[in-house]
Amino acid sequence: MLELDAINAGYGRAQILRDVSLTVAPGEILCLLGRNGAGKTTTMKAIMGLLPLMSGAVRFKGEPISDLPAHRIPGLGIGYVPQGRRLFGELTVAQNLEIGLMVRRAGRDTLEDVLGLFPRLRERMQQRADTLSGGEQQMLAMARALCLEPELLLMDEPTEGLQPSMIEAIRQVVVLMRDRGTGILLVEQRVDAVLSIADRVAFIENGRNVDTLDASALRADHSLIERHLGV
Amino acid sequence: MLATLEGAVTAAVLALTAVGLSLVFGVMRVVNVAHGEFFMLGAVLAWWVAHLAGGHAAVGFGLALVVAPVLVGLIAALADVAVLKRVGYDPERTIVATIGILYIIQQVTLMTYGPDARPVEPPFNTRIPLPWFEFTDQGFALYWPWGLSTTSYKLAVIGASGVVLLTVRLLMTRTRIGLLMRATQLDRETALAFGIPVDRVYAVVFAIGAGLAALAAVLIVPISQAHYLMGGDPLLLSFIVVIIGGLGSLPGTVVAAILIRLSDGIISVFFSPTLAKILATLLVALVLVFRPQGLFGGARA
The missing domain is CATH 3.40.50.300 (P-loop containing nucleotide triphosphate hydrolases)
Known part of the structure; x- marks a missing residue:
């Protein structure tokens, strides 16, 4: 592939x-x-x-x-989880995921699926990405990449x-x-x-x-x- | 009182211009030295449009309000693709490149538009007398002294600037293109890795920045005049405002514009214009020493 x-x-x-x-x-x-x-x-x-x-x-x-x-x-x-996470720190969790969703115009179902894999992110959707803990940030970096299916x-x-x-x-x-x-x-x-x-x-x-x-x-x-x- | 109002008009226009500069620097990391020329171009185009349209002043002005910013935006987008993209958005080289753009725009204007300063008629301009109060023998009294007045147009400029600034804020925080712009601003490489067409975002941002300067100029030409050298002052003041307010911070830019212009107006009236300029420059120096990220800028590398 x-x-x-x-x-x-x-x-x-x-x-x-x-x-x-x-x-x-x-x-x-x-x-x-x-x-x-x-x-x-x-x-x-x-x-x-x-x-x-x-x-x-x-x-x-x-x-x-x-x-x-x-x-x-x-x-x-092709989804990319960069070294050091490279989140859009000033944007919220939801906005970071939206950028992932936009790549291939994925919809609500994809987001639900991804949040199912990382339930902790669901509680933090409106929080700024740079306020998450290290582990949560890594989850977000992965979730963002998974959002483009x-x-x-x-x-x-x-x-x-x-x-x-x-x-x-x-x-x-x-x-x-x-x-x-x-x-x-x-x-x-x-x-x-x-x-x-x-x-x-x-x-x-x-x-x-x-x-x-x-x-x-x-x-x-x-x-x-x-x-x-x-x- | 009058100084405050005059200050508010120029502050509104300055805020628009400075927000354009701040947006371009924030997203693209480009110090756009040609920003003042986009301002000038807006004023000159406003004169052309108003001149060609003829008819009632409001028709020409209304047309200029739309045409000039859009045209300047297109020119800016062209300059971005043709020049800035070619030098790879390298910080030093873009400064030199935009100085070049500055002279090209300025001299082309001189060659076509000429060295005259020309006015544009305001679409409406009624005199509004302002009340003043005094304590007399009869107690508190309001009266309308001669010479203390403003015009409806000046108030409209303040209002229009406010609306535009609010629109820019909503554009950045609520829309998709705003999200793309902020993502590009925060991390260009990762934005690319998530399919954001960074080149196109840059062209749009540069166009919006220049368009804002042009819009500010169209608003101010009925009060001042269109002249090919008028770009210098707004450029300098925009830099002062952006430094004080914090780069990339929209509220900071607006507050700094108001601060600088109001103090400028008031100090000029009561002391001297030179003192106002000295204080503004001193403020820039103090901000750079004690709060390099600007009054409202977040801490960032």
Whole structure:
């Protein structure tokens, strides 16, 4: 469903990604693992069209999307949960969700469905987003992305800095979305946070992706992780 | 009393102009040095329209009230797409670019409209005498002294500005396009990642900002006159107001406009205009030192 074909990208002249290739299938969780500065977030931005590609192509459902202007990409059905949440802080919870709903002109049903997944947000609809707790903000960032009824969900370190109960709540939603057939690309630094839910794991290092392995293989043999992450 | 009223008229017009500047800076992070020229262009276009329309003064003026802001808005949108977008909205380069736009607009006006100052007739202009009171031997008495008066048009300018400012506020807080503008203002990249056509939002914001300046100018030409160099003062005062009020804060801008203009009017009458300017500039300096985000600006990086 999502295919990265040898993409090269970076900021200005500083190239970050070198020949990165990945695929994500519907109903699959691909976890992108790598250390700080390996190029995980840059990969996400390149998919969303927020960074111009130097070469290579991003294809979504077989169609090349890397030539589209950035604002057209979410409309195809790609939801993005950015690193650090990046909520519209001065807007209310309801307004943040409305922006998500507008992307694909989703209606009331979608909103109800999303609020069903995150009941805590329903109590806070008129509250400013920057007054929410960290966990609630992360829920809102996910809910906002789910409001566009994504076929593909990109999540950049969604569990960063959260307490275990919040991590568990978010993990359950991720698994539920996978079971509904959504393709999920999940970026993480911490292996244990994702190993239990990932289907496949791609390692990225210094802007190159080294290897893609089945998560089951990693679960069976922990030494593989240590070799790839070099910790 | 008279100084207060005159001050209120110019304050209303200044508030409109400054809100336009503040909107552009708030959403686009562009310091629009050409803002005063959009103001001037509004006044000059108002003269053209009123001149061409002929007939009763109200017809020409009413037409100018619609045509001038829309036309200036279109010119601004064009300038945004043709110039500002090309320099990538880089803060320093947009300042230089808008200085360029300033001179282009100013000199083209000089070449076509000429160096004269020309008046536009107000649509209605009845003299309204104002009462004054005095304690005499008979006690409290009201009387109408000669020379103490205002015109219905001046009151209408204050009213119209109020309505427009309220409309802008409702546009920003209640409508879809307002939501898109605020989202773009808060986080441009995330706005893009949620399908907001940031380029188009920018063009619209730039057009609305310029349109507000033009509208303010149309309102003021029947009182002052249209001249190709008239853009300088409103630009400077708008910056003062926006700095004092806090960038991007609509109520702050309005309050600061009233504060600056009223104090300007009153101090000019009782002391000297120069002192008024000195105090206004001093206030800007004090605000920048002690409250850099402006009196009403929220704390932000």
